[in-house]
Amino acid sequence: MRILISDDALAIACGADRVANAFAKAAPDAEIVRVSSWGMHWLEPLVEIELDGTRTGYGPVSPADVPAILDGRGDAIRIGDVAAHPFIAAQTRLTFARAGRTRPLSLDDYEATGGWAGLRAARAMTPQQIVETVTASGLRGRGGAGFPAGIKWKTVLDAPGARKYIVCNADEGDSGTFADRMLIEGDPYLLIEGMAIAGLATGADTGFVYVRSEYPHAIAKLEAAVAASRAIVAPFRIEVRTGAGAYVCGEETSLLNSLEGKRGEVRAKPPLPAHQGLFGRPTVINNVLTLAAVPFVLAEGPQAYADYGMGRSRGTMPIQLAGNIRHGGLFETAFGITLGELVDAIGGGTESGRPVRAVQVGGPLGAYFPPALFDTPFDYEAFAARDGLIGHGGVTVFDDRVDMAAQARFAMAFCAVESCGKCTPCRIGSTRGIETIDRIVANENRLANIALVEELCETMKFGSLCALGGFTPYPVLSALHHFPEDFGLKDAAE
Amino acid sequence: MNLPNDAAGQEDVRAIISRHAHREGALLPILHAIQADRGWIDETAIRTVAHALNLSRAEVHGVVSFYHDFRTRPEPRPVIKLCRAEACQARGSEPLAEWAQSRAGDRVAIEPVYCLGLCSVGPNAMLGDDVHARLDQASLGALIEAL
Known part of the structure; x- marks a missing residue:
């Protein structure tokens, strides 16, 4: 009997290690296999029991459920065939194809599930062909800006310079996001393969992954994976770096400054990082999910990706x-x-x-x-x-218990705390924004102050250097326009 | 942890610097290592690092003060980092944080953190490298009690 339990940080936070220990005690002859997470978080810790080649899932499992599951009871938490669960069956998993199915650090599992096929294909191509393949796939940057990945790579390929860098942005600071973390923890070789392909495409021999310090499990997995796959991706070389709790370092130029050992202040563009990036050299900087999508594109061809x-x-x-x-x-x-x-x-x-x-x-x-x-x-x-x-x-x-004026105020407050301080609309505007929203809520000159917030948001949107100051108006104005009643207005027309 | 500003401590700092100084952009790895070793980054360490990397003290201080992770004074209490970002707010982190603060008193530090990447199972917290999800008063209270 094999017992499959995720070792993803979220599963562990929900008690997966305690469950694994309980199984180890109750079924000493069974093999306990720690796999990546399927991503059905409400069912974590999710456990699969494999008997005679058939897997049966259970979740969410607590240590108290272990005896019942081993006795073939546990009907209340039985999922059955996890791959057939509607939440999984309804998905198209290209980047997360291995989620729930493989041991994250097993090179055997990676190879057996098509790993390194993209890198092998890339090695048979010229840099121009790799760039053309990525461009033809239509892949756009998954970090948020949606810039075409192929065009960015082409710019770096065409930039003169003996030394170039691949930088992976794993500073996943947005609340409500965890795909980078899951990918790094669950399928780290996929990211490594994508970075090695980017290196071949642009002539870069060194890659950095900048992972936020709030992700210690991801950092540990990635460091182990980088060490285990060193010979496979050589001469390309990858180093893992840890952030230090600054949200703004998810912005690409601020991240580059941080990697250089400086304050994570935003740089004015131009020059683009593709021309003068890390240490002033041509640099590809892509999000985890962008780089992790690349092996599929190379292995299956650009059309297979663009068809979706x-x-x-x-x-x-x-x-x-x-x-x-x-x-x-x-x-x-x-x-x-x-x-x-x-x-x-x-x-x-x-x-x-x-x-x-x-x-x-x-x-x-x-x-x-x-x-x-x-x-x-x-x-x-x-x-x-x-x-x-x-x-x-x-x-x-x-x-329906949310107070949207409080959420708008939080957006401004978050911007104030996390602003790098380089540009005035973000540094000062966010604090003035908090004060003005407080006045609106307190009904001091409400209409005049609403007009002031709108105007302030215009200034932040068009006057800020990066997305922190430039996009903070999105949550603020959407809260105001879609939920005017929370700001003391009767409806949007008022 | 939280060693005094003594000569032996500065020897440790110099050993850390020599382990990392060859790396490109070595300052952040060095500061992380000093904090992991000593719990905080004191003025003498800043001086030593600045001298070793040929930077001004102001430059190193500027970097230390920029990042939320780096402490410039010791924190003798155990620290629970409680997520206060939107996804945890939507799952009740704000009233829980208020409760935790009063429960912890002066004995345990409750610090905010903005996202642990466990956004579907909040409210979440981190103690050292350990992560905890689906927190309520009972489970968070037990964590505080155990410290």
Whole structure:
């Protein structure tokens, strides 16, 4: 008998280690295998019992459930065939194809499930061919900005310079997002393979992964994976670096300064990092999910990836269902699914059972959407058209107890705390924003102060150097426009 | 942890520097290692690092003070980092944080953290490298009690 239990940080936080220990005691002859997480977080700790080649899932499992499961009882928490669960069967998992199925650090498991096929294909190509393949796939940066990955790579390939860098942005600071963490913890070789391909495509021989310090499990896994795969990706070389608790370091130029050992202050662009990036050298800087999508593109061809999606958003997006949601977790699907399908049909509404009132898409800098806009399809352009953004794909659900004026104030306060201080609209504007929202709530010159917040948001949007100051207006204005009653207004027309 | 500013401590700092100084952009790895070793980064360590990396004290101080992770004074109490970001807010972290503060008193430090990447199972907290999810008054109270 084999017992499969995830060693993902989320599973561990929910008690997976205690459950594994209980199984080890109760079934000393069984082999306990720690695998990646399927991403059905409401069912963690999820346990699969493999007997005679058949796997039966149970979840959420507590140590007290262990004897019943071993005795073949445990009906109340039996899932059955996990791969056939509607939450999994409804997904298109290209980037997360191995989730739940392999041991994260096993090179054998990686190889047996198609690992390194993309790197092998890339090694048979010229750098130009690799860049053309990535461009043809339509892959866009998954960090939030959605910039075409192939064009970025081409810029670095064409930039003169003997020394170039690949930098992976794993500073996943957006609340409501965890796909980077899950990918690094669950399938670290996929990221390493993607970085090695980027190195071949651009002529870079060194890569850095900048992981936030709040992810100690991911850092440990990645360091082990980098060490174990060193010979496979050589001469490409990867170093793991740890952030230090600054949200703004998720912004690419600030991240580069941080890697250089400086304050994580934003740089003015131009010059683009592709021309003058890390240590002034041409640098590809991509999000974890962008780089992790590349091995599939190289192994299966660009068309196989581009066949998924809608409009200019090609391929799949690992969407993260978070906050007050019944079925939270990782849902990878082709672009085009609507917000309502995600929240209601797949997510099952709120965990509290109360009505959904607001959904924040794209992290702390993303807009709040009311259920009236649930027909918005998951697509970069469609969200932009409704004054929102999909960002890194986080969907955070709030029930009807949320105070949207408080959420707008929090957005400004978060910006004030995390501002790097380089530009005035962000550094000063955020503090003035807090004060003005407080006056609106206190009904001091309410209408005049609402006009002032709108004007301040315009200044922040167009006057800030980076997305922190530039996008903080999204949650603030969406809260104000879609939920005016929380600001003391009767309706949006007032 | 939280060693005094003594000569032996500075020897440790110099040993840390020599382990990392060859790396590109060595300052953050060095500061992380000093804090992991000593619990905080004191003025003498800043001086030693500045001298070793040929930076001004102001430059090193500027970096230390920029990042939330680095402590410039010792924290003798055990620390629970409780997530206060939106996804945990949606699951009740704010009233829980208020309760935890009163429960912890002066004995345990309750510090905010903005996202642990466990956003579907909050409220979440971190103690050292250990993560805890689905917290309520009972489970968070037990964590505080155990410290």
